Amino acid sequence: MIPPSPFLCVITDDAFCPVTIAELALKGGAAIIQLRHKSASGSQLFSWAVEISKLCQKYRGLCIINDRVDIAMASGADGVHLGQKDMPADIARKLLGKKRIIGVSASSLEEALQAEKDGADYIGFGHIYPTYSKEKGFPPLGPETLQNTAALLSLPIIAIGGINIENAASLISCGAAGVAVISAVSRTDEPLMAARELVSAIKRKYS
Amino acid sequence: MVHNKLPRTPLPRIYLISSGQENHNKETSLLRNLNLIPGSLCCMVQIREKQLNAKRLLTLALKAREIGLPEGTRLLVNERVDIALAARLDGVHLPEKSCFPYQLRPLAPNMIFGCSVHSQESALIAEKSGADYLLFGPIFDTPSKRIYGTPQGLEQLGKLCRATTLPIFAIGGITPENGALCMAEGAYGIAGLSIFQDTFRFVKTLEQFYHIVTK
Numbered sequence: 228m229i230p231p232s233p234f235l236c237v238i239t240d241d242a243f244c245p246v247t248i249a250e251l252a253l254k255g256g257a258a259i260i261q262l263r264h265k266s267a268s269g270s271q272l273f274s275w276a277v278e279i280s281k282l283c284q285k286y287r288g289l290c291i292i293n294d295r296v297d298i299a300m301a302s303g304a305d306g307v308h309l310g311q312k313d314m315p316a317d318i319a320r321k322l323l324g325k326k327r328i329i330g331v332s333a334s335s336l337e338e339a340l341q342a343e344k345d346g347a348d349y350i351g352f353g354h355i356y357p358t359y360s361k362e363k364g365f366p367p368l369g370p371e372t373l374q375n376t377a378a379l380l381s382l383p384i385i386a387i388g389g390i391n392i393e394n395a396a397s398l399i400s401c402g403a404a405g406v407a408v409i410s411a412v413s414r415t416d417e418p419l420m421a422a423r424e425l426v427s428a429i430k431r432k433y434s
Numbered sequence: 435m436v437h438n439k440l441p442r443t444p445l446p447r448i449y450l451i452s453s454g455q456e457n458h459n460k461e462t463s464l465l466r467n468l469n470l471i472p473g474s475l476c477c478m479v480q481i482r483e484k485q486l487n488a489k490r491l492l493t494l495a496l497k498a499r500e501i502g503l504p505e506g507t508r509l510l511v512n513e514r515v516d517i518a519l520a521a522r523l524d525g526v527h528l529p530e531k532s533c534f535p536y537q538l539r540p541l542a543p544n545m546i547f548g549c550s551v552h553s554q555e556s557a558l559i560a561e562k563s564g565a566d567y568l569l570f571g572p573i574f575d576t577p578s579k580r581i582y583g584t585p586q587g588l589e590q591l592g593k594l595c596r597a598t599t600l601p602i603f604a605i606g607g608i609t610p611e612n613g614a615l616c617m618a619e620g621a622y623g624i625a626g627l628s629i630f631q632d633t634f635r636f637v638k639t640l641e642q643f644y645h646i647v648t649k
Contacts, residue, residue: 269513269532294488296516300541301533312487318520 229328229349229383230289232404233429234258236385237422238293240413241265248413249279253286255412255422258405259385261308261330263293276302291330296322306330308351311338316345330385334368336376343382351407352376354388355398359410370394370401377402392421396428405429443506445546445567447623447647448640449478449603450630456483456494464494467636468501475644476506478603478623480527488517495521508546515541527569530556534563548603552586554594561598569625570594572606573616576628588619595620610642614649623647 236259237252239245249260260279264272276290276298283290283305291306292299296319299307306328309316316331323329331342332351339350356367367388377384383404390398391411398406406429415421452464464481471477481495495511499521503509510525511518515538518526525546528535535547548567549560557568572585585606595602601622608616613624624647629639 269529270534271531273533273537295514297514297519297538297541298533300516301537312489314488314492314516314520318492319516322516322519 229404230258232383233399234405235422235426235429236261236291236405236407237412238263238387238407238409240409243413245275246278246282248418249290250282250286251418252412252422253282253288255419256426257288257412257422259289259291259407261291261293261407262304263308269295269298272298273302276304280304289328291328299323299327306348308332309347316342316347320346332387334365336379339376339380339382339384343380347382349383349385349404350380351387352384352403353386353407355386356389356394358389370398373398373403374401392424392428395425396431399429445508445601445622446476446478446506448475448643449480449569449605449623449625451480451605451625451627452482453627453631454483454485456486457490462494463631463633465497465501466633467630468498468503470633470637471504471507471640472637473504475640476504476508477640478508478510478625479503480510480512481523482512482527482627484512488514492517492520495523499523510546510548515545518542518545525566528565535560535566536564539564551594554590554597557594557598557600557602561600565600567601567603567622568594568598569603569605571604571625573604574607574612576607588615591616591621592619595622610639610646613643613646617646617649 235257237257238261239248241264245262276292280290280303289305291308292304293308294313296307308330310332316329328348330349330351331347333339354367385405385407386398386403387407390406390408395406412418412421456462495517508524510527511523512527513532515526527548529550546566549565550569551557551560573591575585603623603625604616604621605625608624608626
């Protein structure tokens with residue numbers, strides 16, 4: 228199940244050991260860890276997925292694997308996150324069954340509604356603000372688009388893209404169930420503290 | 435879990451690997467060549483298109499699966515078990531740095547899992563971890579495999595064939611001329627990538643190889 232709102236999702240960063248980032252993020256209160264590494268080999272991804280899944284059990288988080296439905300199935304992870312260029316969610320659902328979580332990246336209402344129809348459990352929506360963590364071919368969507376989309380969508384939305392301690396809470400107010408970050412946790416001196424501060428920022432606003 | 439169940443006939447002895455140059459803007463050489471395979475001639479076919487994202491790879495695999503291939507043909511994809519399952523392929527070929535067959539077989543108990551190996555040591559590891567066949571090479575010098583270092587040569591092929599009971603496909607610079615030498619060393623079959631790219635000579639090349647492996 229998707230964690231109760233509001234929650235923090237931390238996506239691993241290609242430049243750092245995903246297991247280290249995951250443990251620090253979980254200790255800091257992250258509810259979802261997404262293992263994302265575009266250049267790692269299959270065996271490397273598999274062993275990271277197994278280790279992060281174990282950490283997630285220990286800290287009561289969820290381990291989600293980017294793109295690789297097979298690695299998610301084989302490692303016992305909690306689910307997958309699929310981009311628009313990955314396997315369509317309806318096909319992934321047939322392979323994964325009902326219990327595993329499927330998240331889908333969307334950057335428009337159309338994509339989000341399609342993912343909802345295809346059986347996704349949550350939508351990763353963005354990028355909301357400018358971001359350098361991933362290359363983007365379009366301008367940031369902004370919080371208003373997030374708010375409009377959240378109003379029309381029954382699935383939980385995880386806002387992503389350029390999210391930091393200053394803007395995180397406002398996105399929960401816009402209707403996001405959670406926020407996802409890469410660099411705001413990994414590219415800091417103290418990832419654990421960074422995660423903890425993000426979690427307390429979104430929870431403070433919410434209560 | 436659904437997937438294509440084929441009768442347990444022996445694996446074909448000719449192994450085709452796609453070019454790695456597929457894109458979806460034009461008719462692709464993989465699909466074109468699959469349509470050309472004569473009806474009596476079954477092959478192993480590996481879709482190996484690492485440049486494609488999962489969505490496009492799945493589309494290509496589904497199109498390949500739709501083609502009426504000769505009975506006994508095994509259609510495989512490189513590494514991605516999820517794509518193989520979704521497109522009802524017959525198996526998965528695992529590069530040396532991917533997961534081991536035993537880690538993936540629970541997802542697809544009836545599929546074929548093959549492994550690329552570049553040394554006797556990794557061949558024995560692959561055998562122990564449940565591979566159904568091995569792809570060993572490069573046997574001869576070939577531009578596409580030069581990154582794997584100097585060719586293994588026929589002697590290493592022979593050594594490996596005697597050290598394992600698994601079917602070994604020889605790959606790397608195999609031609610209709612030297613293919614028979616690989617078979618003489620104990621190879622189960624022969625595999626090729628660039629030699630099958632020439633659509634004009636595709637069927638002729640295939641028939642020449644078929645002649646060698648059935649001798």
